[in-house]
Amino acid sequence: xxxxxxxxxxxxxxxxFTAAIYASRAGLEPILYQGAQPGGQLTTTTEVDNFPGYPxxxxxxxxxxxxxxxxxxxxxxxxxxxxxxxxxxxxxxKVWIDESYEIEADAVIIATGASAKWLxxxxxxxxxxxxxSACAVCDGFFYRNQTVxxxxxxxxxxxxxxxxxxxxEKVHLIVRRDEMRxxxxxxxxxxxxxxxxIHWNTETEEILGDASGVTGIRIKNxxxxxxSELALxxxxxxxxxxxxxxxxxGQLEMDAQExxxxxxxxxxxxxxxxxxxxxxxxxxYRQAITAAxxxxxxxxxxxxxxxxxxLH
Numbered sequence: 172x173x174x175x176x177x178x179x180x181x182x183x184x185x186x187x188f189t190a191a192i193y194a195s196r197a198g199l200e201p202i203l204y205q206g207a208q209p210g211g212q213l214t215t216t217t218e219v220d221n222f223p224g225y226p227x228x229x230x231x232x233x234x235x236x237x238x239x240x241x242x243x244x245x246x247x248x249x250x251x252x253x254x255x256x257x258x259x260x261x262x263x264x265k266v267w268i269d270e271s272y273e274i275e276a277d278a279v280i281i282a283t284g285a286s287a288k289w290l291x292x293x294x295x296x297x298x299x300x301x302x303x304s305a306c307a308v309c310d311g312f313f314y315r316n317q318t319v320x321x322x323x324x325x326x327x328x329x330x331x332x333x334x335x336x337x338x339x340e341k342v343h344l345i346v347r348r349d350e351m352r353x354x355x356x357x358x359x360x361x362x363x364x365x366x367x368x369i370h371w372n373t374e375t376e377e378i379l380g381d382a383s384g385v386t387g388i389r390i391k392n393x394x395x396x397x398x399s400e401l402a403l404x405x406x407x408x409x410x411x412x413x414x415x416x417x418x419x420x421g422q423l424e425m426d427a428q429e430x431x432x433x434x435x436x437x438x439x440x441x442x443x444x445x446x447x448x449x450x451x452x453x454x455x456y457r458q459a460i461t462a463a464x465x466x467x468x469x470x471x472x473x474x475x476x477x478x479x480x481x482l483h
Contacts, residue, residue: 173273176202177483178473179266180247181254182282182415184211185459186449188238189466190280190473195245197474199278199483202248204268206415209251210235211284212450213459218300220312222459234459254283259422259442277482278444278473281423281431282466283415285450285457289408290322294378294385302385303378303406307331308458310405311338319405320345320388322375328409329357335407336366343401344369345390378406414451423447430454438469444480446472 178194180187183205194201208214213231220228229237243249252272258265263275287305289295295303304310307321311334320343321332329351332344344361349371351358361367372394379387379400387402414430416423424432424441431440431447438446448469449462477483 173265173275175263175275176200177276177477178202178278178280179264179274179276180204180280180282181266182206182211182284182449182451183209183239183249184213184235184282184284184449184462185238186284186451186462186466186469187211187280187282188235188242189463190282190448190470191242191247191249191466192238192245193467193470194280194473195242195247197470199470199474199477200246200248201280202250202274202276203242204250204252204254206253206283208284210239212287218313219309219459221309254418257418257422259445262444264442264444277480278446278477280438280466280469280473281419281440281445281447281451282449282462282469283451284462285412285414285430287408288411288413290375290410292375292378294380294406295408298378298380298385298406301383302380302404303408305408305412306457307334307407307409310407311335314339314405316340317405318401318403319343319407320375320401320403321407321409323409323411324348324351324353325409325411326353326357327411329353329361331407331409332361332367333357333364335405336364339366339405342367343403345373345375346371347374347393348372349394375406412450412457416451426454428454438465438472439476444473444476446476 178199178201180203252268256267377389431452446469448465
């Protein structure tokens with residue numbers, strides 16, 4: 172027998188927990204499943220300095236515990252489990268947790284986030300939060316007047332390199348081929364910035380560091396085979412993100428990168444009663460505060476939809 176509920180929230184980052192706070196206060200009695208990474212991407216972030224309300228900063232895991240406790244205070248049922256299959260072809264919507272437990276929900280809020288793509292180097296794990304980052308806007312401030320590297324060749328990498336050049340003494344841009352994929356205007360911006368040095372046909376072999384964090388990288392020119400070391404304190408991987416949307420393929424509209432498509436100015440997907448918020452549908456900002464804001468939108472949209480359809 173399936174468990175029948177009013178509102179199901181899938182995902183437990185800033186978007187999911189903010190949606191839970193608003194949904195709980197609206198009397199939707201939401202159940203939230205935390206997924207494979209409880210707390211989302213912020214649990215891998217040591218310092219969060221740009222979220223309003225924390226004047227002295229906060230570490231990511233602590234902030235997520237605060238959000239979880241706030242959601243629980245208003246009655247959110249927070250559960251451990253992974254959504255593994257969905258059927259949105261009828262109402263109520265059907266979602267299977269850990270492949271076997273079935274839930275039927277009138278409204279579903281998707282906040283499954285996106286995962287940063289990594290190079291696969293051991294140092295990315297060892298120094299994550301200690302010099303290795305996948306978000307210059309989040310962490311660049313900690314590297315003021317220092318030397319850093321950015322890996323990537325698309326618009327994201329060019330934007331991150333340009334952003335860091337405003338803060339840092341020097342930015343090494345590591346590009347695997349002899350050309351960039353970034354738009355021409357972004358390419359010109361990095362090529363003409365005296366603080367940015369582009370390393371063409373170059374790959375990162377190893378991230379170097381000690382107990383205090385990253386101290387440098389060893390790079391290799393894939394044309395000449397020559398290796399060298401760069402001394403630096405920050406290593407930013409900007410090769411893209413992968414939205415966690417695999418279980419929604421064939422059910423919800425997605426763009427070419429598999430981000431969920433929402434109606435402009437709302438969290439509505441192409442399926443009535445299914446809403447998406449946070450990084451799973453945000454290809455532009457990808458910040459904790461924008462995720463939280465869109466979580467609020469999703470809960471309000473869900474409440475209004477349930478009221479309009481007589482389900483709440």
